[in-house]
Amino acid sequence: AQTVTQSQPEMSVQEAETVTLSCTYDTSENNYYLFWYKQPPSRQMILVIRQEAYKQQNATENRFSVNFQKAAKSFSLKISDSQLGDTAMYFCAFIPSGSARQLTFGSGTQLTVLP
Amino acid sequence: NAGVTQTPKFRILKIGQSMTLQCTQDMNHNYMYWYRQDPGMGLKLIYYSVGAGITDKGEVPNGYNVSRSTTEDFPLRLELAAPSQTSVYFCASSYSGTGANVLTFGAGSRLTVL
Numbered sequence: 001a002q003t004v005t006q007s008q009p010e011m012s013v014q015e016a017e018t019v020t021l022s023c024t025y026d027t028s029e030n031n032y033y034l035f036w037y038k039q040p041p042s043r044q045m046i047l048v049i050r051q052e053a054y055k056q057q058n059a060t061e062n063r064f065s066v067n068f069q070k071a072a073k074s075f076s077l078k079i080s081d082s083q084l085g086d087t088a089m090y091f092c093a094f095i096p097s098g099s100a101r102q103l104t105f106g107s108g109t110q111l112t113v114l115p
Numbered sequence: 116n117a118g119v120t121q122t123p124k125f126r127i128l129k130i131g132q133s134m135t136l137q138c139t140q141d142m143n144h145n146y147m148y149w150y151r152q153d154p155g156m157g158l159k160l161i162y163y164s165v166g167a168g169i170t171d172k173g174e175v176p177n178g179y180n181v182s183r184s185t186t187e188d189f190p191l192r193l194e195l196a197a198p199s200q201t202s203v204y205f206c207a208s209s210y211s212g213t214g215a216n217v218l219t220f221g222a223g224s225r226l227t228v229l
Contacts, residue, residue, distance in 0.1 A: 004157070033215070043203065045158075045220035091157055097213060102173060103148075105157030 002027045004094050006106035013082045014114050020067075021077040021109045023092030031097035034068065034075045039108075040088040048090070051075065053097075082113045117141050121206050121221035128196040128228045136191040136224050138206030146209045147189040148173075148218065149181065151202040158205060164189055196228045 003026045013019035025034070036048040051059045051068050058066050063080045079086055092106040122137045140147065145166050150158035150173075160173030164183040178200055180192040189208075193200055203225050207218040 009155070033213075035217075043223040045205065045207075045218075047217050050217065093157075095213075097215075101213065102160050102163070103158075103218065105159075107155070107157045 002029070002094050002096070002104045004092050004104050004106035006092055006109050008109045009107070010110045010112070012112045012114055013079075015082055015084060017082055018078060018080045019082055019111065021079075021090050021092075021111065023075045023077070023106055025073050025075065025092070025094050027073070027094065027096070029096040033095050033097065034066075035093040035095075035103075036064070036066070036075075036077045037091045037093060037105075038086075038088045039091065040085075045091075049077065079111075084113050084115060087111060087113045119206055119208055119219050119221035121204075121224050123224060124222065125225050126227070128193075128226065130196060130198065130228060132196050133192065133194050134196070134226075136193070136204055136206070136226075138189045138191065138221060139187050140189075140206075140208040140219070141187065142208060142210075142219065143186060144208035144210050144219070145186070146211060146216075147183065148207045148209075149179070149189070149191045150205045150207065151175065151200075152205060152223075153202050161191065161204075193226075198228050200226065201228045202226060 005024045032053045034051045038046045049061045067076045089108045095103045119140045148163045149161040162181040164170045206221040209216040209218045
């Protein structure tokens with residue numbers, strides 16, 4: 001079974017600054033995908049970024065980037081130039097490769113961007 | 116393009132009542148999922164379906180039933196509602212069940228059992 005751990009229940013950052021959210025996972029799988037989802041107060045789950053485990057290059061999406069350390073089973077999210085609209089709950093998630101696999105979520109980190 | 120549509124958005128039930136949460140997707144996705152999210156927690160998988168007529172249990176299936184008679188619809192039925200089922204429920208879909216295909220989520224349904 002896979003587990004995903006987010007050890008920071010809450011974080012805050014000043015607008016325009018950079019913040020890093022932590023995520024660790026445990027698995028015996030060799031091929032898998034990792035995700036960061038954002039859940040704003042509207043409750044809608046929005047994909048922020050995705051990383052394929054076999055790719056060594058860290059994924060980036062505009063102001064969002066990850067630091068993927070496969071050996072350490074670590075997958076942190078860096079948000080640069082934080083904006084008020086980034087205020088949300090952020091979930092790290094894991095899914096093994098292959099069909100009919102299940103997505104496992106961490107418990108989330110509530111990020112608040114301060115003006 | 117509606118994506119994944121869930122109804123109702125909010126519902127209050129009394130203990131012992133039953134209800135069905137509806138989920139419809141218009142993306143011709145094969146895979147559909149039901150998750151629940153308890154306060155301050157991540158999402159836990161209740162049931163999923165890999166195609167019409169095929170369903171399987173997830174991590175927390177007790178107290179729920181599902182059916183998948185069409186590709187588009189995946190209703191979740193709560194029988195004999197209990198306070199422990201107070202949660203926010205999310206339906207999601209994807210073209211395949213691999214991580215290569217990202218899940219599209221509905222907006223969620225908040226259920227309170229009193």
